[in-house]
Structure formats: C-alpha cells, structure tokens
Amino acid sequence: MTSFNKIKYNMGAGPQKIINDPVYGFITIGHPLILELISHPVFQRLRRIQQMGFAHLVYPGAIHTRLHHALGAYHLMGNALNSLKGKGIEISEAEELGAKLAILLHDAGHGPFSHALENKLIENVHHEAVSLQIMQLLNREMGGQLKMAIDIFTDQYPKKFLHQLVSGQLDVDRMDYLTRDSFFTGVSEGVIGYDRIIHMLTVHQGELMVQEKAIYSIEKFLVARRLMYWQVYLHKTAVSAESMLVKIIQRAKERIALGEHLYSGSASLDFFLSHSVTSPEEYLEPFIRLDDYDVMNALKRWMDHEDKVLSTLSRMLINRQLLKVKLQAEPVDDKMLQTLRAQAIRKLKLTPEEAGYFVFTGENINTTYNPEDEKINILFKDGSVRDISQVDNALISRSLSSAVKKFYICYLA
Numbered sequence: 001m002t003s004f005n006k007i008k009y010n011m012g013a014g015p016q017k018i019i020n021d022p023v024y025g026f027i028t029i030g031h032p033l034i035l036e037l038i039s040h041p042v043f044q045r046l047r048r049i050q051q052m053g054f055a056h057l058v059y060p061g062a063i064h065t066r067l068h069h070a071l072g073a074y075h076l077m078g079n080a081l082n083s084l085k086g087k088g089i090e091i092s093e094a095e096e097l098g099a100k101l102a103i104l105l106h107d108a109g110h111g112p113f114s115h116a117l118e119n120k121l122i123e124n125v126h127h128e129a130v131s132l133q134i135m136q137l138l139n140r141e142m143g144g145q146l147k148m149a150i151d152i153f154t155d156q157y158p159k160k161f162l163h164q165l166v167s168g169q170l171d172v173d174r175m176d177y178l179t180r181d182s183f184f185t186g187v188s189e190g191v192i193g194y195d196r197i198i199h200m201l202t203v204h205q206g207e208l209m210v211q212e213k214a215i216y217s218i219e220k221f222l223v224a225r226r227l228m229y230w231q232v233y234l235h236k237t238a239v240s241a242e243s244m245l246v247k248i249i250q251r252a253k254e255r256i257a258l259g260e261h262l263y264s265g266s267a268s269l270d271f272f273l274s275h276s277v278t279s280p281e282e283y284l285e286p287f288i289r290l291d292d293y294d295v296m297n298a299l300k301r302w303m304d305h306e307d308k309v310l311s312t313l314s315r316m317l318i319n320r321q322l323l324k325v326k327l328q329a330e331p332v333d334d335k336m337l338q339t340l341r342a343q344a345i346r347k348l349k350l351t352p353e354e355a356g357y358f359v360f361t362g363e364n365i366n367t368t369y370n371p372e373d374e375k376i377n378i379l380f381k382d383g384s385v386r387d388i389s390q391v392d393n394a395l396i397s398r399s400l401s402s403a404v405k406k407f408y409i410c411y412l413a
Helices: 032-038 041-048 067-085 093-104 127-141 147-153 158-165 172-185 196-200 210-233 234-258 267-274 282-289 290-304 309-320 334-348 395-400
Strands: 016-021 025-029 202-203 208-210 322-329 360-366 377-379 383-385 404-411
Touching: 025 032, 025 067, 025 322, 032 041, 032 067, 041 067, 041 127, 041 196, 041 360, 067 093, 067 158, 067 172, 067 196, 067 202, 067 322, 093 147, 093 158, 127 282, 172 196, 196 202, 196 210, 202 377, 208 210, 210 360, 210 377, 234 267, 234 290, 234 309, 234 322, 234 360, 234 404, 267 282, 267 290, 290 309, 290 404, 309 383, 334 404
Parallel strands: 208 377
Antiparallel strands: 016 025, 202 208, 322 404, 360 404, 377 383
16 A cells, blocks of 8 residues: 555645546546545445435435545535635645545444444444544554644634534535435435535635525525435434334344343444443444444344344344334323334234334434524625524524424334
C-alpha cells in the first residue's frame, strides 16, 4: 500500500478516478490521499452496510449502501466548496481536502443495517462517536494527515462553516440522503433542489447561511425531509422489521448471559453479543469487521435454533413475515397490549415473558425544524440575518417547527 505520509496537499496532482453515480452522474476523485482512503478496508466496509436498513422491504429499489451515500455527500461537498470559493470565501487546498475527508468518513461508524442496531451492540455509544474513533485510528495509520478532517468533524476548526457543511441543518449529508433515498425508493416527495440550495449558500461572520432568494428552496427541503421520515424512514413495515431485529439481538444476548453457547457464525458479532462493550479499545477492532452480512448469516443460522423465540423471529424476518404494526396518536392502552399478548401465548404456546418479544409498544418522534437547535439563518440583502422560522409568512413558523409523536404497537397477527 502507498505510504500515506508521502502524500501532499495538491488537489490537481496525480491520477483521477471517475465514478459513475446514478444520481449525480460522474463523480471525480483526484487527490491521492482520497483515492487511498476510499480503497481502505474501513471505507470499503460501507459497501456492506445498507443505507436505509429494512426500507427495501417496502421499497424494493432501496438497496443502496452507506458507501454510495458517502461518495454522494463527497460530491456535494466539492460543489458547495467551489460555490463558496466563487463568492470570494477563502478556503485553502488543505481545508478543502479536510472537509472532503471528513464527509467521506462521517458515517464510518454505522453498524449493521445503519440505525436499526444503534446503541444495541455498543450501549450508549452513538455512531458519530464510533466514526470519530475510526477517523483517529486512520489518522495514526496515515501519519497525522487526517488531523484537519478530525478538527472539522468535531467542530474544533476555527472556520465553523466547514463543520456546518459536514454536520448541520443544511449539511451535504442531508442533501445527499434525501436526494439519493428518494431516487432509490421512487418517493418523489423527497426530491429537493440541492443544486439551487448549494449555489445559494454563503458565509457571514464565519457562519454558513443562505441567501434570501433561497427561502422557498429551504422550505421545500424541510418539508421533503418531514415527508420522507413519515413515508419512508419511519414506515410501519420498516419499523416492524427493525424492531424484530432488535428483539432477536436482545434474545440472543439473554440466552448467552444465561450460559448458553449461541454461535452466530461471526466472531465479530459473537464478541458484541457476549460482551457489555463500553470503551473504544474494546470494540473498535471487531466493529470494523462487522456488517450486514454477519447479522443476516446469524439469522439464517438461528432459524432452526431450539429456542422458540429466537428461531421464530429469525424465520419471520428472513421470510418477510413481519409483525403487524398499528400506529396511533395516543399511547397504546394496556388492555389492548395484554389482549394481544394473550393471543400470542395461545397461538405459539409461549410463556408471558416470551410473549413480550412478539407484542410490544414503542413511539416515533420527528421534528422537521427545531429553532432551539442549530438555526438555518437567512442573509438578507440589507445585511440583516434572521432564522427561517422568523421570516415573514414563513411556512416553518406556523406548522413545521413542533414535534410530531406517533405511538405504535407491534403484534403477532
């Protein structure tokens, strides 16, 4: 492998790689450090992580991966940086490289099926924290050349707008996943005018802002995000499948804790099933070998396991025989819960404790835009700045700034 510490900051030097992307067309990668990074096993692992978890059970075309998304976000980052430089914003070659590296690795910490098992395999550790650990690992391997990327990712770099492009209300991460996910699902409600938004970005007092004439494009972006969450990401079928996977992992951990030898077929998955992992030193090496294939292989093994709960749930999920889901605006009545559990007990001859794996409740919350978090600031022609929710006649201020909560119950039909 090429020695990383010999690679210099020269955005135009060296061979170029052109990737044909179905969403944006040709994506050009020219810097040798970036070429080395995308060939690294840690990045190639993202080929084996589904971008949308189990959404393909509803939308069969949604089988794109985290690698697709990372490359798409990289492409939009390049466009955004070029747009800002064209407006006189000073961005050095080193800063451009750092921002591109940061966005390429922003999702490196995702586990199998993306958000489905977040906080389940590694308790109380979010994927961004794992991404940071991976970036620090690669930085040591590459002789410190990811230092600026890490500073941008963690918002430690002086130019805050670079971090906002990686992680913010209008980051290129969101722009790509909305555009890409709507493309692969065929859900047109998620289509946004990403190109116009990018060309309307500007920097004022060190912060990323949007020019006044892009207000309606931003509102469309926020509405599209809201619709995609309820129609795609939180679709009841996807919620059922992800909940079933969580219950399967929970059951496997429970059996192992009781002393049962439960082999998944993957040393990495076995590690997380049998250990309560809390520190980076413990989990990082097995984690970067873990992907969707490990989990699917385990489910296929467990389909014939003697434990009724484990085998039944695994078989149901593999064959898309999912638990039914009922959504409602109010919390699920305890009487309904107990009635459905009693039915499951009779149907599968379960114990009351086992029935809890087949009948359970949950809730989903989505907020389209919360001005208490990082704001989307609009820069007006007179130099004034206002949050989009404070703009006169803004759609956001009236209907989209409050959280929407939906309660659900999963049950055996």
